[in-house]
Amino acid sequence: MGCGMQALVLNGARDARDFTNEVCEMATSALEGGGWETDCYTLREIKIADCSGCGGCALKTPGLCVLPDAANEIMGKQACSDLFVLLTPLTFGGYSSQLKKMLDRTMGMCIPVYRFYRGELHHALRYPRPAWLLGIGVAPVYDEASARVFDLLIERTALNYHSPSFASQVLAEGQEAEQVRGAVQALISRLEVGR
Amino acid sequence: MNEPRRGFILTGSTRGGRTTSQSVGEYLAERLAKRGAQSEAMRVRSALKSERGIAGMLAAVERADVFVLVFPLFISNLPALTIRALEIISERRNGDGERKPFIAICQGGYPEARQSEAALAVCRQFAREAGFEWVGGLAFGGGSVIGGQPLEKMGVMTKYPRQALDMIAEAIACGQPVPDEAVETAAKLLLPTWLIPPILNAVMLLRLHQNGVLKSFRARPFAR
Numbered sequence: 477m478g479c480g481m482q483a484l485v486l487n488g489a490r491d492a493r494d495f496t497n498e499v500c501e502m503a504t505s506a507l508e509g510g511g512w513e514t515d516c517y518t519l520r521e522i523k524i525a526d527c528s529g530c531g532g533c534a535l536k537t538p539g540l541c542v543l544p545d546a547a548n549e550i551m552g553k554q555a556c557s558d559l560f561v562l563l564t565p566l567t568f569g570g571y572s573s574q575l576k577k578m579l580d581r582t583m584g585m586c587i588p589v590y591r592f593y594r595g596e597l598h599h600a601l602r603y604p605r606p607a608w609l610l611g612i613g614v615a616p617v618y619d620e621a622s623a624r625v626f627d628l629l630i631e632r633t634a635l636n637y638h639s640p641s642f643a644s645q646v647l648a649e650g651q652e653a654e655q656v657r658g659a660v661q662a663l664i665s666r667l668e669v670g671r
Numbered sequence: 672m673n674e675p676r677r678g679f680i681l682t683g684s685t686r687g688g689r690t691t692s693q694s695v696g697e698y699l700a701e702r703l704a705k706r707g708a709q710s711e712a713m714r715v716r717s718a719l720k721s722e723r724g725i726a727g728m729l730a731a732v733e734r735a736d737v738f739v740l741v742f743p744l745f746i747s748n749l750p751a752l753t754i755r756a757l758e759i760i761s762e763r764r765n766g767d768g769e770r771k772p773f774i775a776i777c778q779g780g781y782p783e784a785r786q787s788e789a790a791l792a793v794c795r796q797f798a799r800e801a802g803f804e805w806v807g808g809l810a811f812g813g814g815s816v817i818g819g820q821p822l823e824k825m826g827v828m829t830k831y832p833r834q835a836l837d838m839i840a841e842a843i844a845c846g847q848p849v850p851d852e853a854v855e856t857a858a859k860l861l862l863p864t865w866l867i868p869p870i871l872n873a874v875m876l877l878r879l880h881q882n883g884v885l886k887s888f889r890a891r892p893f894a895r
Contacts, residue, residue, distance in 0.1 A: 526752050527750065528687075529684070529685040529686040529745075535882045535888075538889070538890040539893070540892050568754075568793045568796040568797040569796040570754070570796070571754070573751045573752070573755035573758055576746075579745075579746050580685075580745050580750055587888060588878075588879065589875060590871045597783065598781065602891055605895075621799070622796055625789070625793060625796050628789045628792055629747065629748060629793065632747035632788070632789040636746050
């Protein structure tokens with residue numbers, strides 16, 4: 477599985493003490509152990525502006541954000557990835573603002589033309605091979621209600637990116653590397669990788 | 672829930688200038704005023720620019736009897752800037768503030784209101800974690816068509832969102848939760864869904880033409 481394929485990991489940890497950083501290291505190691513070539517970005521360490529909603533990536537410089545920072549480089553990695561991994565401290569059941577600031581900047585992954593996709597109207601894709609989507613939320617303690625929100629959010633994000641399949645899980649802080657590795661492997665197997 | 676007298680409307684737009692979320696907030700404020708309820712409005716974009724702005728936002732939340740968040744849908748979720756505002760409010764409150772009512776209103780560019788379900792679920796969870804009382808949320812699509820214009824000026828195009836906001840204003844003024852009828856009304860579409868893509872695409876192609884990128888809008892700058 478996954479041999480020679482590219483994975484892009486976005487780490488939305490709030491600060492250096494956030495356990496999400498450790499999960500990120502463990503998850504990246506598990507992916508690489510499974511044969512994935514992995515690019516990992518710790519977003520809090522990278523200067524990325526908030527999306528200004530200007531529409532430039534659709535209407536002025538197709539596929540490229542007009543803001544001059546690292547977001548275009550990361551979007552380029554996403555365009556070339558087979559697997560897109562979102563790691564976040566669970567924030568009201570969803571993504572941290574650190575992770576979301578990058579996701580907001582990926583509007584250029586789509587073209588400004590509307591199509592029906594899985595029964596809903598969405599923008600058509602700019603690139604022909606969308607990545608599988610894997611979401612891992614990290615919480616101080618596991619909470620069923622916020623885990624349900626996270627699953628729903630990953631499902632909707634997958635619809636936006638037209639991901640062929642998706643999987644998500646919330647991990648409680650304090651997990652050992654072996655547990656995280658097992659969780660990542662289980663999530664990958666749920667993706668039915670092998671198109 | 673006691674009868675609220677003062678609402679705080681926080682707008683989560685990321686753009687400068689006139690925005691659709693702002694139009695929604697202004698319409699709601701007018702309707703509240705007609706019912707004798709005062710309101711205070713602020714934009715996340717302005718509030719987060721300085722510590723003073725953040726302090727002003729936090730004070731406005733605590734002054735209000737009801738907290739209303741209006742935001743655009745970005746990739747099935749709240750914009751990053753709006754999440755940051757909620758993170759700050761939650762952190763500073765630490766679950767200890769007065770348990771006042773919280774309402775979320777989401778406007779998305781796609782026609783289907785259900786595309787906002789995850790974003791509203793996040794808002795509900797915010798209310799739970801930050802010590803607010805979730806009294807409901809609603810979503811409507813087609814926000815990009817409004818383009819920051821006053822809702823009333825758009826006539827029939829904003830008929831259903833306005834009806835839904837009227838119901839919310841009434842509910843706020845009476846100290847009631849967001850009625851199911853408001854949620855259902857906001858989700859109604861003026862046109863059958865199948866008719867929407869040709870119209871939206873025609874408008875978009877015209878804009879691409881006007882911007883001189885009609886031939887290049889499918890470009891793949893990062894093709895493998």
